[in-house]
Amino acid sequence: MSTLLKHFKPNTFDCSQFMHNILATIAKAIVLQIKDKITRKISSQKMETHASDVPQYWRIDRQINAETAHLLVKFVEDITSSKFTENWANAVKTELANTIMQLAHFVTLNSSSSSNLIEPSVADAVSRTAQSLKTSQFWLSVASLALISDPKWLEFAPLWRTLKARRSQEPDPLCENHDDGQTLAHFRCEVCLTNLCRECFTILHLNKTKK
Ligand SMILES: [Zn+2]
Ligand SMILES: [Zn+2]
Known part of the structure; x- marks a missing residue:
């Protein structure tokens, strides 16, 4: 080939x-x-x-x-x-x-x-x-x-x-959980329909047992 x-x-x-x-x-x-x-x-x-x-x-x-x-x-x-x-x-x-x-x-x-x-x-x-x-x-x-x-x-x-x-x-999306008008979002969760920073994404998506 x-x-x-x-x-x-x-x-x-x-x-x-x-x-x-x-x-x-x-x-x-x-x-x-x-x-x-x-x-x-x-x-x-x-x-x-x-x-x-x-x-x-x-x-x-x-x-x-x-x-x-x-x-x-x-x-x-x-x-x-x-x-x-x-x-x-x-x-x-x-x-x-x-x-x-x-x-x-x-x-x-x-x-x-x-x-x-x-x-x-x-x-x-x-x-x-x-x-x-x-x-x-x-x-x-x-x-x-x-x-x-x-x-x-x-x-x-x-x-x-x-x-x-x-x-x-478009402006950079901000973390909707921080909601401080400055923390940038790194992820968008299509299930929660929210833009989140790395930290909030991890915490909000932990198993119920670990929360
Ligand atoms: Zn955040
Ligand atoms: Zn989610």
């Missing part, structure tokens, strides 16, 4: 489909540890048991071993570290960034319009997150997250740049 890359330029090649196939293969090997907030049970989840819209050509019935997945991860790392050409590195970083941003789109944005940021309700946020596990897109995004080694790569995604530009026009 490496010799092939030297003979192709990313612009003469469907880079999106190329990365899609690599990510799909890596996604098959991913095991997520998911914690149920209510029962507090941790379970291992795989794409094959969750996603219901996996295209047939992904051959979900065929397992992929960890060794093959690692070879693919190494291959992507070689491309992004400019081992081939800078064009290839940038094309692949763009694909990874776009795939991650599709997940953000799925969870927080109104699917009918990318320019409308819709604040989801608690039930909506929870159900959308649970719903997203059932999509192959979610698993592709997780595979991309595993491959991105610098948050700066997100700059390659147009959606990231749009959201960032919008964010920079």
Whole structure:
């Protein structure tokens, strides 16, 4: 595969489909540890048991071993570290960034319009997150997250740049629990629907037994 890359330029090649196939293969090997907030049970989840819209050509019935997945991860790392050409590195970083941003789109944005940021309700946020596990897109995004080694790569995604530009026009969110008009929030809890600083986030989300 490496010799092939030297003979192709990313612009003469469907880079999106190329990365899609690599990510799909890596996604098959991913095991997520998911914690149920209510029962507090941790379970291992795989794409094959969750996603219901996996295209047939992904051959979900065929397992992929960890060794093959690692070879693919190494291959992507070689491309992004400019081992081939800078064009290839940038094309692949763009694909990874776009795939991650599709997940953000799925969870927080109104699917009918990318320019409308819709604040989801608690039930909506929870159900959308649970719903997203059932999509192959979610698993592709997780595979991309595993491959991105610098948050700066997100700059390659147009959606990231749009959201960032919008964010920079808004004042920095403050911690709603401190409520002192100056402590900055570091997190937004989609369940409590509050912006919180690191300290308040930890304290307000402790187990009942530890409070
Ligand atoms: Zn606070
Ligand atoms: Zn919360």
